[in-house]
Amino acid sequence: MRGLLQAHLRRLERGLSDAREEFSALRARLDRRENPMPALPATPVHLALPAPELAAALDAVRFAAGTDPELPMLGGVLLDIEDDALRVVATDRYRMAIARTRTTTHDGPHTQVIAPLPLTDAIRALLDGEETAQLAVEGDLLTLGTGDRRTTGRCLDHDFPDCRRLLDLPTGRRARIDTAVFRTALETGPVHASEPPQQDGAPRDLSVLRVTADGTVTVCGDGDDTSDAVAFDRDYLLHALTAAARPTLTLEFGTPATPLAVRRPDDEDTFSILMPVRLSE
Known part of the structure; x- marks a missing residue:
């Protein structure tokens, strides 16, 4: 009985996640209609x-x-x-x-x-x-x-x-990282498989991140506590670290359904955000 309840709960969570994605897509379409780009300028x-x-x-x-x-x-x-x-x-x-x-x-x-x-x-x-x-x-x-x-x-x-x-995201949990050390942790640490983005798509390698009480970001492996961890595409994370081009960076975590922000400590106007990814079962 416990197994059936857990399976049902997972189906409900998946349905909620799919509904959230559809809502986000609809909101994005409405945003584009309500805030269209200005027409190409008549004056140079x-x-x-x-x-x-x-x-x-x-x-x-x-x-x-x-x-x-x-x-x-x-x-x-x-x-x-x-x-x-x-x-x-x-x-x-x-x-x-x-x-x-x-x-x-x-x-x-x-x-x-x-x-x-x-x-x-x-x-x-x-x-x-x-x-x-x-x-x-x-x-x-x-x-x-x-x-x-x-x-x-x-x-x-x-x-x-x-x-x-997206220019003024709510402040989340911030963690300062040594970029080289964190890159090594991603490249050599454990990865998890994502659910295929399409029926015939290949799963992506994910890094599951968790912020400890002292502000340290850890890459979770099998058997680690992932109750408050969030998964991200590992390659996308590595691309963001390279583009940020700083020896230290700030990672800003929101909720499991909100983006991760990769920020430069000396430039608040330059940053990237990365959407979380659902882990496969």
Whole structure:
């Protein structure tokens, strides 16, 4: 009888999780309808910013961009151009990365455009010096120039998901980590199998994390107490550590159903978030 009750409880929990995912997807669609991206500007937009800072911002988010052909709006990096700053965002639905850098000059209205990944990579390739980068949006054309070099391409004609509600996540449990030590713990520690994302999909390797009372993050193995632990895709965690590019980082945990935030201790405007993953039984 106890086994039947436990099996029933697991089915209920799975149903609740599936319902939560459907609700999140519906809310995301409504967000896009209620907060559509501004139309491509009728007036040209020009801005200047330090090339090393733009390079660092792109490096901090590029890893999270989507590659699913059925979701073309995620196959690029969002450039959100404000008066004195440029925010760049990338997401593949399972993770999101956000960075912000200052501009030195700006002429034109507030603009949001999506640079497709090939254009994003071409822009990054030009940002190898210390000079000022000149960025221009003219209709659906995005141009980046540094010195006498220039690259131009068309922006994606899609609406990018509204990420503003994720810029101010509720404060969770924070734990400071030594990045190299934590990376080694992930690479050599135990992994668990995820449930296949699709009927014919392959399970992913998951790392199950737990924050102890003294603020230490541990990678749980078989037989460990996982009552308050949360599972994440191990490769995605490793990508986030690399992109964060700091010897120490802050991991911010919410509930088992909310994202993990990977934050730099010296830059509150640059961070990534990673959705938890359900363990297979």
